[in-house]
Amino acid sequence: MGELRLMKGNEAMAEAAIRAGMDAYFGYPITPQSEVLEYLTREAYNRTQCTVLQAESEIASINMVYGAAGAGARVWTSSSSPGISLMQEGLSYIAGAELPCLIANINRGGPGLGTIQPSQGDYFQSVKGGGHGDYRLIVLAPATVQEMADFVQDGWDLADKYRNPVLILADGALGQMMEKVELRDQIERGTRATPSWATTGKTADRDRNFVTSLFIKPEEMEQVNLRLQEKYKLIEANEIRVQEMETEDADFVIVAYGLSARIGHKVMEIMRAEGIKVGLIRPITLWPYPYATVAKAADHVKGFLSLELNAGQMVEDVRLAVNGRCPVGHYGRMGGIIPSPEEVVEVIKDMYSKIQ
Amino acid sequence: MEKSMQEIEHHHDEMNIVCERPSTLLDARMHYCPGCGHGVAHRILMEAVEELGIQEQTIGVAPVGCSVFAYLYMNVDMQEAAHGRATAVATGIKRCFPDKYVYTYQGDGDLAAIGTGETVHTVNRGENILIVFINNAIYGMTGGQMAPTTLIHQKTSTTPYGREASFMGNPLKITELLAQLPGAFYVTRQAVNTPVNVRRAKKALLNGLKYQKLNKGTCLVEIVSNCPTNWGMKPVQANEWLVENMLPYYPLGDMKVPSKEDIENA
Amino acid sequence: MAKVRGDISIDIENCKGCELCVVACPQNAMALAKDINKQGYHYAVLVEDVCTGCTNCSLVCPDAVITVYREDKKTGEKVPVAEVRNVTGDIRITVGAEEEAEG
Numbered sequence: 001m002g003e004l005r006l007m008k009g010n011e012a013m014a015e016a017a018i019r020a021g022m023d024a025y026f027g028y029p030i031t032p033q034s035e036v037l038e039y040l041t042r043e044a045y046n047r048t049q050c051t052v053l054q055a056e057s058e059i060a061s062i063n064m065v066y067g068a069a070g071a072g073a074r075v076w077t078s079s080s081s082p083g084i085s086l087m088q089e090g091l092s093y094i095a096g097a098e099l100p101c102l103i104a105n106i107n108r109g110g111p112g113l114g115t116i117q118p119s120q121g122d123y124f125q126s127v128k129g130g131g132h133g134d135y136r137l138i139v140l141a142p143a144t145v146q147e148m149a150d151f152v153q154d155g156w157d158l159a160d161k162y163r164n165p166v167l168i169l170a171d172g173a174l175g176q177m178m179e180k181v182e183l184r185d186q187i188e189r190g191t192r193a194t195p196s197w198a199t200t201g202k203t204a205d206r207d208r209n210f211v212t213s214l215f216i217k218p219e220e221m222e223q224v225n226l227r228l229q230e231k232y233k234l235i236e237a238n239e240i241r242v243q244e245m246e247t248e249d250a251d252f253v254i255v256a257y258g259l260s261a262r263i264g265h266k267v268m269e270i271m272r273a274e275g276i277k278v279g280l281i282r283p284i285t286l287w288p289y290p291y292a293t294v295a296k297a298a299d300h301v302k303g304f305l306s307l308e309l310n311a312g313q314m315v316e317d318v319r320l321a322v323n324g325r326c327p328v329g330h331y332g333r334m335g336g337i338i339p340s341p342e343e344v345v346e347v348i349k350d351m352y353s354k355i356q
Numbered sequence: 357m358e359k360s361m362q363e364i365e366h367h368h369d370e371m372n373i374v375c376e377r378p379s380t381l382l383d384a385r386m387h388y389c390p391g392c393g394h395g396v397a398h399r400i401l402m403e404a405v406e407e408l409g410i411q412e413q414t415i416g417v418a419p420v421g422c423s424v425f426a427y428l429y430m431n432v433d434m435q436e437a438a439h440g441r442a443t444a445v446a447t448g449i450k451r452c453f454p455d456k457y458v459y460t461y462q463g464d465g466d467l468a469a470i471g472t473g474e475t476v477h478t479v480n481r482g483e484n485i486l487i488v489f490i491n492n493a494i495y496g497m498t499g500g501q502m503a504p505t506t507l508i509h510q511k512t513s514t515t516p517y518g519r520e521a522s523f524m525g526n527p528l529k530i531t532e533l534l535a536q537l538p539g540a541f542y543v544t545r546q547a548v549n550t551p552v553n554v555r556r557a558k559k560a561l562l563n564g565l566k567y568q569k570l571n572k573g574t575c576l577v578e579i580v581s582n583c584p585t586n587w588g589m590k591p592v593q594a595n596e597w598l599v600e601n602m603l604p605y606y607p608l609g610d611m612k613v614p615s616k617e618d619i620e621n622a
Numbered sequence: 623m624a625k626v627r628g629d630i631s632i633d634i635e636n637c638k639g640c641e642l643c644v645v646a647c648p649q650n651a652m653a654l655a656k657d658i659n660k661q662g663y664h665y666a667v668l669v670e671d672v673c674t675g676c677t678n679c680s681l682v683c684p685d686a687v688i689t690v691y692r693e694d695k696k697t698g699e700k701v702p703v704a705e706v707r708n709v710t711g712d713i714r715i716t717v718g719a720e721e722e723a724e725g
Contacts, residue, residue, distance in 0.1 A: 024452050051451045055444070056477035063441035063474070067448025070435045071415060075452070093438050199433035199449070201412045201456060210427040212418075212436035371629060371691035375677040381686055388684060390663065391640030395684025551646055551678040584640075591640040 002182045010035035010175040012149040013104055018044050020153035021187035023073035024051035026064035028083060031116040032172035033106035036078045048189050058083035062090030069099035070211035072198030074156055078104035081122050082113060091165060092131030096213025100159035102152065104168040106175035109336045117336020118172035118259060123313035126169050127287040134225055136232050138166045138239065139286040141257040145179035153184060162235055169286060171309065173259050173338065235288055242290035243282040250279030252352055253297050255318050256307040257283045264307050266341040271348065278348065294321035301326060303355045305348055308332040327355055378406040382431045391591020393581030394422060396548040397490055398429055400558035404565055405432060414457045415449050417442045421463035422496040440471025443478035446485045457568050459486040465495050468504040468530040482539030482573035486564035489531065492581040493602060500586030504528040507601055527605060531578040535611035541573030543612040547580040549595040572618055580606050627693035628675020630668055636687045639663035643679035643688060652679060
């Protein structure tokens with residue numbers, strides 16, 4: 001058993017990153033994720049002599065990540081919604097140049113400067129695009145502080161496996177809440193193999209390496225896109241993660257990720273106690289999305305509710321999966337307001353009565 | 357008079373080569389317009405890398421602009437950065453691999469307009485990199501629009517009646533500005549319009565690369581260059597215009613040089 | 623007088639005829655050819671056998687197509703006035719005037 005600690009989600013991520021053998025972190029303060037940079041500047045260099053740098057902006061941060069990743073480093077950054085918006089150009093370049101790295105978004109409410117309270121309003125930005133061009137981020141959605149820690153190393157491993165950026169999409173509540181977390185052992189820095197494509201300096205035994213997302217010839221650009229799409233298909237085939245709870249006998253299923261899934265779980269318990277067979281599907285990867293799991297449940301349930309801290313974003317993917325076979329509702333609160341299980345129970349009861 | 361190739365090559369066997377394309381410059385035809393200063397700047401930068409024997413430790417960063425394809429010509433490992441972000445990319449590389457020689461190669465739009473923030477903060481942190489800054493007072497790749505360094509009354513496709521300070525601001529002397537920062541270690545402005553200036557510019561680039569080993573701060577070599585195509589001139593005429601118009605506003609010379617102690621204590 | 627004897631070779635197919643070398647040559651020994659290369663440019667050639675190998679042309683050349691040679695004092699052979707490289711077959715080049723150059 002690994003070391004147990006009581007930690008904030010943001011700190012757990014930072015600690016996990018040090019232990020996963022991070023080479024570098026570049027970031028910029030923004031509430032509610034500033035603890036990441038604070039923790040790392042306090043801890044990281046002293047322990048593993050890795051690089052931690054406070055950049056002048058999120059734009060600089062993500063481009064520092066690009067440079068470090070291109071040179072073969074295990075690198076990451078973190079921010080919250082407005083900062084992640086600023087990073088979208090860089091993320092598109094990183095995806096285009098196929099650089100492995102990790103980004104954490106501790107989602108706060110928007111649009112605009114919005115609020116510093118938790119939100120899931122960045123679902124579209126995370127899974128449907130964000131930046132320009134045809135690309136995908138692998139998106140991991142933790143629901144516990146434990147997962148926030150675990151997904152750091154898992155995310156980097158996925159990033160390396162597919163040469164693709166990986167996004168951890170959490171929210172302000174998960175970032176700030178304290179929970180027990182079991183930490184993995186320290187991986188020694190430098191034990192990860194340097195990728196052969198990285199710009200480490202041209203030696204006599206190989207041609208120069210260059211990292212670019214520029215392919216000016218249409219035929220070449222199309223081939224690059226086709227190759228990317230092949231890669232994304234492979235990821236969809238291999239890397240979907242989803243948690244199903246009591247869906248087998250369920251008459252109604254809540255679909256929720258991250259913080260909402262914790263509420264959804266409580267709702268399920270309350271309603272099961274009242275004799276209504278409610279199940280829960282928790283997508284852990286938001287891209288690739290567990291369409292098949294939702295579709296399978298649609299074979300026998302009477303309805304779905306997509307429970308989100310937004311105005312209705314993931315519900316589109318649930319509807320895609322269900323494909324009209326039964327009603328799919330959405331319930332969400334915004335502005336940093338977290339719905340109580342009781343209010344969700346009422347929503348489901350109302351919806352359920354209409355279905356029957 | 358006609359001579360066959362064989363006849364000529366035979367003669368050259370007995371002579372010493374005193375100047376040739378450096379091995380660090382790939383044998384590719386550059387896409388630059390006839391007479392463009394980028395070609396000279398590329399060559400002398402690569403000559404400097406060759407002479408220092410640091411090809412294996414050098415990582416370059418290309419910008420967005422005409423030199424976006426620099427990595428097709430420079431035979432060193434390179435990364436292509438987003439517009440304006442070259443020094444942030446270089447920071448990421450250098451911070452993780454401080455033993456490498458890292459340089460950026462950027463135009464005026466990239467460095468002094470969209471990338472001003474990154475440029476200022478990179479120099480302010482004193483990142484141990486070389487910034488090669490090509491200033492030709494115009495946006496080349498996009499077709500001759502106003503640059504931050506476009507001169508007053510200079511006509512561009514977006515200042516068709518000439519740049520007016522009251523409306524578009526003044527040409528930005530960003531190199532002078534950056535030289536004020538404590539993080540700047542070596543700052544100089546050069547040109548590549550004459551043989552003498554090419555020699556000086558190359559010397560500056562050699563220094564800018566070499567000084568990285570001192571870990572004393574950022575080296576910045578501005579190269580005042582031309583853009584015959586978008587200036588609407590023949591190359592020879594463009595270089596004359598450069599002397600008459602660019603150099604009075606952007607005077608050549610060192611703005612910040614290391615002290616003797618800086619170099620000796622290294 | 624005992625001038626240093628030099629020579630240049632020009633990769634004419636990659637020359638873009640910008641004429642900067644012509645202006646930079648202190649001996650006025652260079653010109654643009656009447657012919658054009660495959661890119662369509664009037665390429666640079668050495669037209670006077672007075673090259674000193676000063677390297678000025680090569681220094682200002684944006685396309686790095688000029689190689690400069692300087693005479694090896696031991697042999698003292700008379701030098702050619704132009705050369706092409708990186709071209710195949712039997713290309714011959716015509717250089718400016720049928721000159722006078724005895725050096």
